[in-house]
Amino acid sequence: MPLKPSVLITGASTGIGAVYADRFARRGHNLVLVARDRARMEKLAERLRRETRVTVDVLQADLTDARDLAMVEARLRDDERIGILVNNAGIGAAGGFLDQSADDVTRVVNLNAMAPLRLAHAVAPRFAKAGGGSIINISSVVALAPELLGGSAVYGGTKAFVLFLSQGLQVELEPKGVYVQAVLPAATRTEIWERSGRDVTRLPAVIEVDELVDAALVGFDRREKVTIPPLPDADQWTVFEAARTAMIPNFNQVHAAARYRHVAA
Ligand code: NAP
Numbered sequence: 001m002p003l004k005p006s007v008l009i010t011g012a013s014t015g016i017g018a019v020y021a022d023r024f025a026r027r028g029h030n031l032v033l034v035a036r037d038r039a040r041m042e043k044l045a046e047r048l049r050r051e052t053r054v055t056v057d058v059l060q061a062d063l064t065d066a067r068d069l070a071m072v073e074a075r076l077r078d079d080e081r082i083g084i085l086v087n088n089a090g091i092g093a094a095g096g097f098l099d100q101s102a103d104d105v106t107r108v109v110n111l112n113a114m115a116p117l118r119l120a121h122a123v124a125p126r127f128a129k130a131g132g133g134s135i136i137n138i139s140s141v142v143a144l145a146p147e148l149l150g151g152s153a154v155y156g157g158t159k160a161f162v163l164f165l166s167q168g169l170q171v172e173l174e175p176k177g178v179y180v181q182a183v184l185p186a187a188t189r190t191e192i193w194e195r196s197g198r199d200v201t202r203l204p205a206v207i208e209v210d211e212l213v214d215a216a217l218v219g220f221d222r223r224e225k226v227t228i229p230p231l232p233d234a235d236q237w238t239v240f241e242a243a244r245t246a247m248i249p250n251f252n253q254v255h256a257a258a259r260y261r262h263v264a265a
Pocket residue numbers: 010011012013014015016017034035036037038040061062063064088089090091111138139140141184185186187188189190191192193195
């Protein structure tokens with residue numbers, strides 16, 4: 001039984017997920033890599049085994065496919081060595097809402113929202129029973145800013161779901177010893193831009209992927225609930241959260257607010 005928990009990372013064939021794999025391997029964690037491109041994952045696995053001597057398993061899975069998703073859920077449920085889940089796989093869609101087909105938007109929701117939900121749901125009972133374990137959910141700053149990236153209603157909606165899911169799970173699972181972190185990257189140099197038909201060179205600023213993941217892991221080590229690597233002033237998030245939570249007691253009313261109570265003309 002290794003002292004360090006194994007880490008299952010979705011979307012580990014490239015980009016942010018591949019850097020998480022590299023960093024957790026260097027920290028001495030065994031890995032389970034999940035994505036569709038087996039050859040790319042095998043190449044990464046071979047390098048990490050050679051350089052770090054950890055064990056790396058490759059699980060080829062399309063997380064929008066019901067059978068593949070069930071296979072990854074079963075691995076999370078049954079493999080007691082896995083103590084960290086990184087819900088990272090994600091895609092965007094080209095164009096705006098009016099250009100995107102029903103299949104496009106369904107695929108985005110299935111990969112970015114349904115898969116992390118189902119994988120967290122599969123592993124949470126085991127973590128809660130053990131009184132430990134971590135779930136890292138990769139959201140996005142777009143979750144807070146529908147104005148960003150024109151054409152991000154569906155992508156941003158999935159990322160807002162991941163943020164809310166993370167915060168909701170923190171309420172339920174933290175008392176049981178399970179740590180849940182939401183990571184909100186801003187534009188990061190990976191293939192996601194090209195894959196979703198967007199030109200990364202037109203963005204005003206882009207973070208390199210190694211720097212993004214190293215920063216997110218600082219937040220992980222500090223047990224931050226929400227980590228926004230590019231945000232210079234952490235107090236802005238604190239103030240935002242304080243404004244949100246200040247509303248909560250005011251939702252409990254037996255009447256509609258005065259501004260909605262009027263006599264129809
Ligand atoms: P990326 O470089 O395009 O990598 C995406 C990963 O997801 C790949 O490993 C890909 O592997 C995997 N993937 C795609 N479709 C899949 C499917 N159907 N089933 C299983 N795996 C699938 O993207 P990235 O930038 O690293 O994105 C990682 C996460 O960060 C995403 O959730 C994204 O929304 C989020 N994020 C990225 C940025 C950014 O600017 N890059 C900003 C904010 C948030 P295969 O093709 O081999 O399946």
